[in-house]
Amino acid sequence: MQVELELSAASFPVTEYFTISFRLRGAALERYSAFPDIEGFKKSGKSSTTTTRIVEGQTTTELIITQRYAAYAEGEYVVKPFTMTINGVTARSAGATLQVGPAPAANTGPAPNGGLQGIGLLDKLFGKPKPQEYVEPKDNAFMALVPDKTSVYVGEGVHIGLYFYLTPADQGLLAFYDFGGQLPAILQQLRQRTAWEEPFNEQEIVPEPVTIGGKEFLRYRLYEAEYYPLNTEPLAFPAVALRMVKYRLAKNPAEGLDNRLEGYKTYLSTARTITVKPLPPHPLRDQVPVGSYQLREAISQTTFQTGQAFTYSFGVEGEGNLAAINAPEVAPRAGLEVYGPDVRQELTRQAGRVGGRKVFTYRFVARRPGQLPLDSLLALLYFDPATGRYDTLRAEVRPTVRGPVSAATTFRAPSDDQFYQNVLFDANNTLQPLDSYRDVRRYANYILAALLAVSVWGWWRKR
Structure with missing residues (x-):
C-alpha cells in the first residue's frame, strides 16, 4: 500500500481552486483523517477519482481524493506543514506559500499552442464548478450584561451575568470563535477595583432555553460573579465585545457542497452602572457585615460542672459576603475562661446566589456555678439590606454550671477534639530554667564516668 499527498500549483487566480489530494495505491480505502483548514480559504467540496490498470493480467487500482479550497481574496497565504492518516498510514506535507492573483481577462480565442483539450472535455462532461454567490441572513442574536439589581x-x-442569546433558528448561522482566547480580555474589562468579587465556578457553555418578551431564546452563560462594593463609588461595567463565527448562505445551494461561507461578526454588550448607597448612620457602620443572616447555635451540653470545659458554636448562615464577617468578641466575665474561636466557612454559589455558613467554635471553662448568660457575652451586629435596618444576632442558649467554685482550671478537651489532647492539659505547667537540659546532660556524664571508673577498677582487681 502506498500513500502520497499532492498540492496543486502554488500560484493561481482568485477564480480558481487550490486543491490538496491524496493518492492511495494497492489497497481499498477504509478511513482517512480530515483535510487541513487553510486560513483565508473556504473548503468547497471534494471529488474522488479511481483509476484501474490491467497490465499483463495484473490489475492495479489507484484512488485520488481531492479537497477543493476557494480563496476569499487575492494575496499571499501560507499552508502550514500538516499530516493526514489514510488507512492507518501517516502522510506528511511540508506545506507551501500560495500566491492568489487577480481574475484573468476573458479570452474567447483559441488556446495557445493548441491547448490540452482533455480538460475541456471533462469540464463539458461534469460541468465546471462555478463560484457560489452568498448572502448574509439577518440574525436575532445579542449579548447582554445582566445585573440582578440596579442599586445596592x-x-x-x-x-x-454575561450572557449570549440567540434564537433556535440562528443555531446554524453562528458558532463560538476562540472563546477561551477572548475571555481573559473580557474579564479584565469587567473587574471592579472597588468591589470584592466572588466568581462562580467555570462551567461548560451550554444553551439554556429562556423566554424574553414572549419569544423563545437559547441563552449561553459566558461568565457570572457576585460583586460586593467596598465603598460608595458606583460599579461601572463597560461594553464588552465578543467575536463570533457567522456563516453566509449560498444564494443557489448546490447538492453535495457545503453551501455556507464562514465569516465573523462582533457583538457588543450594553454598558451598565450600579449605584452604591452608603449604610445608614451608625458608630460601627464601617465594621458591620452586610447580608441576610440567621443564627445557628450548637453546644455540647446544657449542664456542666465548675472547671469542666465545653464547646459552643456560633453559626452565621445566610446570603452575603461571609468573608467580611469577623468573629464575635466575647465580653469579659469573671470566673469564665474563653479559648478560640476555631472558624469554619462553607460557601455555596448556585442559581445566581452566593451564601453559606460561617461557624465560630469557642471553648469555655466556667469556675463559678450558676446560669451562664451567653446572650450577653456573644453578639454580632449586621445590616440587613432587605429591611434596610441594623440587626443583631445574639446567643440564645443559657447553660447551667453546677458545683463549688473552682480556683484552678481543670480544662479537659472533649473526646471528639483532635487537637487538644488530654496529655496537653495534664502536663506539668511549672516553669523550667532554660539551661535545665544542659545540666541534666552534665550530671549524666558524671554518672557515666563514675560507672566507667568502677568497671575499670573491678577489671584490674580480677586480673
Whole structure:
C-alpha cells in the first residue's frame, strides 16, 4: 500500500481552486483523517477519482481524493506543514506559500499552442464548478450584561451575568470563535477595583432555553460573579465585545457542497452602572457585615460542672459576603475562661446566589456555678439590606454550671477534639530554667564516668 499527498500549483487566480489530494495505491480505502483548514480559504467540496490498470493480467487500482479550497481574496497565504492518516498510514506535507492573483481577462480565442483539450472535455462532461454567490441572513442574536439589581448598599452583593442569546433558528448561522482566547480580555474589562468579587465556578457553555418578551431564546452563560462594593463609588461595567463565527448562505445551494461561507461578526454588550448607597448612620457602620443572616447555635451540653470545659458554636448562615464577617468578641466575665474561636466557612454559589455558613467554635471553662448568660457575652451586629435596618444576632442558649467554685482550671478537651489532647492539659505547667537540659546532660556524664571508673577498677582487681 502506498500513500502520497499532492498540492496543486502554488500560484493561481482568485477564480480558481487550490486543491490538496491524496493518492492511495494497492489497497481499498477504509478511513482517512480530515483535510487541513487553510486560513483565508473556504473548503468547497471534494471529488474522488479511481483509476484501474490491467497490465499483463495484473490489475492495479489507484484512488485520488481531492479537497477543493476557494480563496476569499487575492494575496499571499501560507499552508502550514500538516499530516493526514489514510488507512492507518501517516502522510506528511511540508506545506507551501500560495500566491492568489487577480481574475484573468476573458479570452474567447483559441488556446495557445493548441491547448490540452482533455480538460475541456471533462469540464463539458461534469460541468465546471462555478463560484457560489452568498448572502448574509439577518440574525436575532445579542449579548447582554445582566445585573440582578440596579442599586445596592455598600457591602451588599449584586449578581452580574454575561450572557449570549440567540434564537433556535440562528443555531446554524453562528458558532463560538476562540472563546477561551477572548475571555481573559473580557474579564479584565469587567473587574471592579472597588468591589470584592466572588466568581462562580467555570462551567461548560451550554444553551439554556429562556423566554424574553414572549419569544423563545437559547441563552449561553459566558461568565457570572457576585460583586460586593467596598465603598460608595458606583460599579461601572463597560461594553464588552465578543467575536463570533457567522456563516453566509449560498444564494443557489448546490447538492453535495457545503453551501455556507464562514465569516465573523462582533457583538457588543450594553454598558451598565450600579449605584452604591452608603449604610445608614451608625458608630460601627464601617465594621458591620452586610447580608441576610440567621443564627445557628450548637453546644455540647446544657449542664456542666465548675472547671469542666465545653464547646459552643456560633453559626452565621445566610446570603452575603461571609468573608467580611469577623468573629464575635466575647465580653469579659469573671470566673469564665474563653479559648478560640476555631472558624469554619462553607460557601455555596448556585442559581445566581452566593451564601453559606460561617461557624465560630469557642471553648469555655466556667469556675463559678450558676446560669451562664451567653446572650450577653456573644453578639454580632449586621445590616440587613432587605429591611434596610441594623440587626443583631445574639446567643440564645443559657447553660447551667453546677458545683463549688473552682480556683484552678481543670480544662479537659472533649473526646471528639483532635487537637487538644488530654496529655496537653495534664502536663506539668511549672516553669523550667532554660539551661535545665544542659545540666541534666552534665550530671549524666558524671554518672557515666563514675560507672566507667568502677568497671575499670573491678577489671584490674580480677586480673
